Amino acid sequence: MCGRHKVTDEAAIADPGERVLTEVKGVEIAVFNVDGDYHALANFCPHQSGPLCEGPTQGRVTVDDDLEWAYDDEERNVVCPWHGWIFDVTTGTNIDAEQYTVPTYDIEVEDGEVFIVI
């Protein structure tokens, strides 16, 4: 299954926050537009095999130097709809426990078409 697989036309995910869910050789993969950049992630949560990439994307609650609550509104995190585990779409890493990761895939864009490289 190695090679380049078309996911979508770029126009379909041209706006930040949009995503496309596809299947490549039996593997469900989502491509997210995060702030204009594309990131591909397996639609699989390592917690209990939930459909991770069907969950909402969001920023994250954080704290400032005085430990007062703040919010980082860069919507680069996807929340598993089953149990709420959160992964950074750009790295595939759980934002709370880096030992939990989701496969990521390289993206290529050519002539208005988006490809996943596996």
Next chain:
Amino acid sequence: MAQSQRSSDSIRSLADMTIVDTDSHVTETLEDLIPYVERQNPGVVRFLKNAADARRDVYSATRATAAFSQTPGPLDGQESGSDDLVHSQVREPSVKIELMEQFDIDYSILSPGLNLNLATVNHDSTAVAIAQAYNSWLTDTFLDAHDGFRATAIVAHQKPAKAAEEIDRMASEDDIVGVQLPGSGLVPPAGHTWYDPIYEAAEDHGLPIVMHSGNNGASAVFPIQRQWAETFLEDHAFTFPVESMWHLISLVCQGVPERFPDLEFVLQECGIEWLPWLMWRLDDHYLQNSQDVPMLRRMPSEYIKEQFYITSQPLGHTERNDHLASIVEMAGGAETLLFAMDHPHPDFDTPEELYNPLCAGLDGDSIGGIMGETALELFDI
């Protein structure tokens, strides 16, 4: 490899180990403390002198029924005791020294008795006065009497700034190795910013916060659950571990280990068998609810393993020794568990009570750490 194995085997004998009892009670009474209050805080001494019943008129400390009524041991503030060494009152050093010699205890970390209820004192200035009096009495009565005596200095959480001043005062005593913040009846839970001045002072002096659990103050903290316990057995079995779970969850989830990264905590007399389960439970909750606790940068169990310790007594009664050894290993082994005897309370454990089951599953180095070496490092002995 062979040399390492020999080294490990060489300390498997309890007799070769340094034994530190990390929860060794004195049994102070108001009578012991009143002269100190009279000198240091005369404005409130009448509250103590006129108390018909200390547990009612000074503290708010109750039990469901009489404690350990099958056993003749003394309990906090009771005048009566037994001539039996393991059950004697400890208002002067000789009893404790004799006990340490009998059980080959090298160091005893002295804990309060009656003042495990300090958090239940309603009048804040009286609580501060009692804490100061206890610390002075303890220093004068015990600390120079034996090379193996170390102690925690108690603080009244009712006035955190005063508690911090008391930590500053007592930290100059070489034999004070921790700050006792009794967990029984302590409201709000220990993770609240109310306690920050106490934690800041303890961290500045390199002293761990030591929280002894108890059932006497629990009627205020767990009013429904505690008051429906009809007997001491139900009361005692429930309150000690649950109280410590409450404080531990609060401390971790409110980010105290992040706010005070050099501060360590010791939970006393709450059992250890629940700790692996709680770490698993907190980690599971964290991964599903991390946005509730944005101050945390790591899994809750990582903070617990790095900054928290728990004392061993009372051990649960297990059918098989290897079960207890497995639980201890899961709880962090010598990184977490500290031997404690709890003399002179009726549910005390001898060193063998812990040592023997640990031999069913832990290596000699781990057992040596649990019996004393970890405590030597933690308390800078």
